[in-house]
Amino acid sequence: MKSTFTIYIVLICLLAAANEAFSQGCIAVRSGAGVNVGGGAVLGKGQWNAATNFRYFHSYKHFRGKHEETERVENGTEVINDSYFFDFLIAYGISDRLSVNFVLPFVNHARSSMYEHGGNPPNGLGDRHSTYSSGLADIRFGASYWLLDPATHAGSNISLGLGMKLPSGNYRAKGKFYNQGPNRDQVITSGLDQSIQPGDGGVGITFESQAYHNISEKLVVSALLYYMVNPREKYSTTNFRGSASELSVSDQYAARLGALYVTPVQGLGLYGGARLEGVPSSDLIGGDEGFRRPGYIVSLEPGVNYGIGNMAFSLTVPIAVDRARVQNFSDKQRTKETGELVNGDAAFADYLINFGFTYRFGMARHTVDVNDFTGSQN
Template sequence: MKNSYLTIAGILCLYLLSYNQIHAQGCVAIRSGCGANVGGGASLQKGQWQAGTNFRYFHSYKHFRGKHEETNRVKEGSEVINDSFFLDFLMSYGLTDRLSLNVALPFVHHNRSSLYEHGGNPKEDDISTVENEFWAGDRHATSSAGLADIRLGMTYWLLDPAESTGTNASIGLGMKFASGDYRAQDEFYNQGDNKDQTILSGVDQSIQPGDGGYGVTLDVQGYHTLSNGVVISANLYYLSNPREYYTLETRGRSRDFSVPDQYAARLGALVMTPIHGLFFYGGGRLEGVPSSDLIGGDEGFRRPGYAISLEPGLTYGIRNTAFNLTVPVAVERNRTRSFSDKESGGHGDAAFADYLINFSFSYRFGKSTPVLESIQSPTGI
């Protein structure tokens, strides 16, 4: 029974690391790494530690208004481009075989290039008949980097892992701290009435390292042994940000920016391969920002929306070390209407990425239990 538990725990810890690092999705500012179970620490035994890192990257440039892609933006060269890099340092500790403490120290680097933020406003003529001429101004970039919002959480297995080897579920509660800079500034060109000024001002909400609020996270994770060599898993996550908005001066004027909630879900399966310690992962994931928050008001500017992705991946473990690579590919993107959109009757747009790259590394220590232990099947039963 013990070997069965260790095998299941080892398999799950490899890919839970990648799930719990919720990533930004272009202009829809889904923040990275807000899961309470940062690093999959729920699978640890008492007295066991797990250290890890998680790297993510995306390139967003395709604009959506609702589910409709505005392909003209790329053709015209007016698209907004976000390149974002995330690096998290993770640590988990098993307080008991069922309860773990988890902490994540995240760092980010964002680069955003656009025309409209640097004096590139369309003329009043019919832009449908003009290509690459109606945008006044040049493309320039703004950037931000540094510490993002630190997360601290605890996770508890609902069933005794030593007894329930084929099926189990965990629940996690956590805190997100407002440690990331949410007032980062950079230079904006072609500003002022004559578009001849360069000013230092707040960067776009989507590339701020922090979201400006203290939040509470809830995540539920579960797995079930479907057959010999196959384990299915499911994850649900929600971040509640009670703070409604903050005020930031951007491009010469003050503006209220929302501190929105976030949500995510994942369903997939791990399949054992003939290569010892190597597993295929396949599944789907949903990540988004709602138009209205669970707690607190909905005022302030936000770009709500969601992305649904198919997520192939590989997981490999040897002794106390584990590696995980997944590449979620978007199959549906939807920039939903915000609270202010609904009041005004409008519908804003947002840029999304085609895919993301997630790479995780973890190492266990404190006990002589390997991450993957002599796997003959994912369950051993």
């Protein structure tokens, strides 16, 4: 039936949102936003959902506050991050309203810069080199619950989720830095930049909510809200010079609002929306000391979803329209001391590529026959 298929596609869209990485460069907003709710969004009792998601971004544009420092690219001193994310998710429906999930994430990062390898010209004597990191990131698991009974509220619903993020990813990964030492002639192995560490070092607690409303048989609006609390304040490591450095374990947040149009083409849905993601200057719990690059990204997000049988594919490309690197703890302290505004910089991407695949299997006690999910629009 049309209405059933529409709901199925929008829930796949929510699942795609659940697995996306909220990370766009030096603002280290890591993956995982919405994963708990989305992990069980399409499940009935006794059903399983297996999903994979691939994400990529190329960040290189520097912002200080909301001001873009275009001279960094013009002078060739920009910092370039190329980041790849691979998530593997498994979820199980305990009931038609309650589901649990587990996410195994992997990352691969490459960071190219001059300032970390001898310094930017005209004062630096270095040249451009790259550092790398890869491997297991921070494992996530959680549970979500639909507030309304899906059997009687198929056209609209809202869910709440609670989860945890474990510090399984290496947060003290090291790499080679060139042109170091007094004479700029040494190669040292030291701690990588915070933005390409596979993990953030904290045990995080996630709170989230997803909702959808079926306006018609072909148009559905959906929304997502997400916040991760990281109680740990900071940890010690080394920087590119080999000296001691303290990095912040920061909170993260995200929001998403959009609409899905189910086209006359069997199985095909078109998505359009907007999203906000970021790292706050101050955490809800714990202190704010240690280095962090707080900021936010606002993006317009076109996408496409295709469902066939119990499988679904999704592709979204959020395009940044507003970016800002806001003041961190030390920026605020120095501003107080000097009376002049101090605001560090960060590099951002222009867009993010997300591609996901989901497969639902297992028996479910549900009022809707599984054949209704094949894409039929009779």
